[in-house]
Amino acid sequence: MSVYTKVSDDEMRDLLTHYAIGEFQSLQGIAQGITNSNFFLHTSTGTYVLTVFEALHEHELPFYLQLKQHLSENGVACPAPIAQKSGKLHTQVAGKPACIVSKLTGRDTAFPTEQQCFAVGEMLAKMHLASLSFAQTMPNPRHTEWWTQSCLKLLPHLADDDAQLLQNEIAFLAQNPDDTLPSGIIHADLFKDNVLLDGEKVAGFIDFYYACQGSFVYDIAIAVNDWARHANHTLDGNLQAAFMRGYQSVRPLTVAERDYLPIAHRAGCVRFWVSRLLDYHFPAEGELTFIKDPNAFRDLLLTFR
Numbered sequence: 476m477s478v479y480t481k482v483s484d485d486e487m488r489d490l491l492t493h494y495a496i497g498e499f500q501s502l503q504g505i506a507q508g509i510t511n512s513n514f515f516l517h518t519s520t521g522t523y524v525l526t527v528f529e530a531l532h533e534h535e536l537p538f539y540l541q542l543k544q545h546l547s548e549n550g551v552a553c554p555a556p557i558a559q560k561s562g563k564l565h566t567q568v569a570g571k572p573a574c575i576v577s578k579l580t581g582r583d584t585a586f587p588t589e590q591q592c593f594a595v596g597e598m599l600a601k602m603h604l605a606s607l608s609f610a611q612t613m614p615n616p617r618h619t620e621w622w623t624q625s626c627l628k629l630l631p632h633l634a635d636d637d638a639q640l641l642q643n644e645i646a647f648l649a650q651n652p653d654d655t656l657p658s659g660i661i662h663a664d665l666f667k668d669n670v671l672l673d674g675e676k677v678a679g680f681i682d683f684y685y686a687c688q689g690s691f692v693y694d695i696a697i698a699v700n701d702w703a704r705h706a707n708h709t710l711d712g713n714l715q716a717a718f719m720r721g722y723q724s725v726r727p728l729t730v731a732e733r734d735y736l737p738i739a740h741r742a743g744c745v746r747f748w749v750s751r752l753l754d755y756h757f758p759a760e761g762e763l764t765f766i767k768d769p770n771a772f773r774d775l776l777l778t779f780r
């Protein structure tokens with residue numbers, strides 16, 4: 476149950492006086508999610524989602540909330556932040572940073588269909604195009620420099636084969652950067668559990684808290700590495716092709732992007748192999764980390780080499 480922060484009805488009643496979304500009725504904890512405390516907030520005008528941030532700091536919120544606002548105003552399915560009467564998008568609840576966003580319909584899936592992969596690819600392309608008119612930027616905190624430094628920390632903990640593979644791969648990526656390819660703000664973590672689906676349609680992308688500047692093809696590869704990945708850590712060609720068809724129905728890849736795609740898949744594997752290895756070997760004390768299998772991305776990486 477991911478509700479770490481207790482919020483009283485009185486506090487919510489007070490908070491809602493700063494918003495124009497009606498009177499407080501009730502707050503219901505959402506069981507899913509790992510990092511933050513999420514609630515369905517029922518008011519006299521409808522249901523919203525309240526997120527109380529357990530790790531992000533208040534000064535970090537405006538970028539993510541303004542991004543969601545920009546995307547939702549530009550045809551990208553994602554929660555729209557609800558502004559206070561003062562215009563501010565974030566607030567504080569129980570002394571922690573918080574926000575209220577619109578509630579989406581739908582649920583995530585562990586076993587997507589081709590149609591769903593097509594729809595997610597299509598929406599990702601819309602997000603990339605919409606990101607081009609977003610004026611703010613955010614460096615990628617988990618790219619070349621991060622995985623190079625993290626690798627040094629991880630090496631003593633890895634089996635020889637894995638250590639060799641990771642070092643070779645990082646050296647290969649350093650020689651094959653993506654920094655001349657079309658770029659903008661990318662989601663950077665568009666896994667299956669970060670998309671709510673309503674039947675075959677995308678109800679919305681959620682969890683924008685790794686969004687940053689990056690190449691579009693890298694974002695595509697991160698998503699396909701999860702949406703099309705079988706339990707045996709290989710990609711399903713049909714799901715992969717459906718995702719790419721959906722994406723390219725909105726934004727066809729350039730020749731340079733198409734050529735780079737296999738490398739982008741390898742970069743996406745390194746990114747999540749490394750973060751999962753760090754979670755596994757260095758679980759942060761007091762941090763609520765649900766450890767996912769690092770080898771899924773090592774094994775997938777081997778299929779691209």
Ligand SMILES: Nc1ncnc2c1ncn2[C@@H]1O[C@H](COP(=O)(O)OP(=O)(O)OP(=O)(O)O)[C@@H](O)[C@H]1O
Nearest residue numbers: 505507508509510511513524554577578579681682
């Ligand atoms: N805007 C929304 N509309 C409807 N449901 C939502 C919305 N935002 C979040 N949810 C629900 O809350 C659950 C938890 O949200 P989320 O995955 O963002 O949790 P988190 O703890 O903030 O992040 P993470 O799980 O990545 O650490 C989602 O799986 C979804 O069911």
Ligand SMILES: N[C@@H](CCO)C(=O)O
Nearest residue numbers: 664666747750751767
């Ligand atoms: N999507 C990530 C976790 C959140 O960043 C993973 O599955 O490793």
